[in-house]
Amino acid sequence: MFRPLFCPNSECGNHYSHLPSTGWYVKNGSYQSRLFGRIQRFRCRRCGTGFSAQTFSLDFSVKRKLSYRTIFSHLVTSSGIRDTARLLKVSPTTITNRITRLARQAVAVHSSLSTEVRLQEDLTADGFESFVYSQYFPNNIHLLVGKESQFWFALDYAHLRRKGRMTEYQKRKNTEMQTRFNLYRRSIYRSYQELVRTTLDLQDRSGRPSVRLFTDEHRQYVRVYRDLSPEEKRRIQHRRISSKLPRTVRNDLFSVNYLDREIRKDNSDHTRETVQFARNASNCMERLAVYRFYHNYCKPYRIAKQQLSCMTHAEQAGIPAGRIRAEIKTFFTQRRFFRRVRGMSVSDSMIWLRSIVTPMKLKAEYLPAYAYS
Numbered sequence: 511m512f513r514p515l516f517c518p519n520s521e522c523g524n525h526y527s528h529l530p531s532t533g534w535y536v537k538n539g540s541y542q543s544r545l546f547g548r549i550q551r552f553r554c555r556r557c558g559t560g561f562s563a564q565t566f567s568l569d570f571s572v573k574r575k576l577s578y579r580t581i582f583s584h585l586v587t588s589s590g591i592r593d594t595a596r597l598l599k600v601s602p603t604t605i606t607n608r609i610t611r612l613a614r615q616a617v618a619v620h621s622s623l624s625t626e627v628r629l630q631e632d633l634t635a636d637g638f639e640s641f642v643y644s645q646y647f648p649n650n651i652h653l654l655v656g657k658e659s660q661f662w663f664a665l666d667y668a669h670l671r672r673k674g675r676m677t678e679y680q681k682r683k684n685t686e687m688q689t690r691f692n693l694y695r696r697s698i699y700r701s702y703q704e705l706v707r708t709t710l711d712l713q714d715r716s717g718r719p720s721v722r723l724f725t726d727e728h729r730q731y732v733r734v735y736r737d738l739s740p741e742e743k744r745r746i747q748h749r750r751i752s753s754k755l756p757r758t759v760r761n762d763l764f765s766v767n768y769l770d771r772e773i774r775k776d777n778s779d780h781t782r783e784t785v786q787f788a789r790n791a792s793n794c795m796e797r798l799a800v801y802r803f804y805h806n807y808c809k810p811y812r813i814a815k816q817q818l819s820c821m822t823h824a825e826q827a828g829i830p831a832g833r834i835r836a837e838i839k840t841f842f843t844q845r846r847f848f849r850r851v852r853g854m855s856v857s858d859s860m861i862w863l864r865s866i867v868t869p870m871k872l873k874a875e876y877l878p879a880y881a882y883s
């Protein structure tokens with residue numbers, strides 16, 4: 511028998527508090543669903559909102575039942591959306607909708623589990639270059655990774671301008687497109703600043719006097735560091751590593767370089783010279799949020815060439831295995847709610863709310879009301 515644990519209305523006090531198992535709601539009849547059978551209805555005694563057992567399911571308001579596990583395993587092994595759609599005999603839009611749901615689960619689980627980390631290591635950060643919509647709109651997706659654990663803390667989107675060799679026609683087209691898009695741009699500076707903020711949070715919770723952050727020699731990274739307050743500068747030691755150094759295990763940027771390679775290998779959006787590039791910035795980030803969940807909580811930590819540990823990257827970073835198991839147990843079934851998620855970073859809330867602008871698609875993303883609750 512299903513028992514609701516909180517009211518799904520985010521405006522209601524019963525949405526947040528730990529409630530007694532009964533008494534705060536009343537049963538309010540039931541209805542028959544073609545897909546899920548008989549569903550119990552409830553009503554909150556505090557705000558009067560009606561809801562059902564289905565409101566708390568990841569399959570909330572779907573018209574079709576699909577296996578989230580199948581979609582998940584395709585997504586992290588370089589299948590395109592269209593391939594997965596053909597395989598499950600549904601439209602690509604349906605697959606994209608399910609990935610949005612999985613991405614929010616992934617963001618919620620990551621936010622809540624990473625509050626467990628008491629940082630015992632230094633960090634590395636770098637921009638992963640790809641593009642969305644067309645090659646006129648390259649991007650830099652910033653990654654923040656544990657130097658020893660290879661735990662992936664954060665990802666954040668920055669828009670770049672197209673550079674390099676172009677024909678006269680391409681140059682004209684580029685200038686015209688970039689001018690139209692300028693207002694909506696999320697700069698490298700702004701995006702990297704978000705990673706630095708996450709680093710400061712991690713340092714604060716770790717109890718260590720300071721944390722070293724290794725990056726390449728990008729000018730914008732230096733600017734962000736220069737603009738920190740003297741107190742913040744004491745808490746982060748910025749170490750710049752030349753990108754000309756060999757990219758071996760001994761390189762201080764090894765863990766972020768390793769992740770960069772894994773992303774290119776496992777995500778069809780970012781495979782080089784492909785026709786399966788992302789058309790939409792928010793979709794692209796959602797897929798990466800799911801991939802981060804897979805990398806941190808499912809994939810074994812790499813200890814040496816060809817050798818894998820039995821621990822995940824998250825355990826390596828100090829997150830208790832029991833906590834991870836408990837979250838994974840309900841990952842494909844129990845819907846997470848935006849305002850109940852603890853410790854969500856700005857970058858992650860941008861993924862949840864689909865607020866990263868896709869070039870040439872300047873209208874706001876369609877966002878169903880339930881995304882905010």
Ligand SMILES: [Zn+2]
Binds near residue numbers: 519522555558
């Ligand atoms: Zn309520």
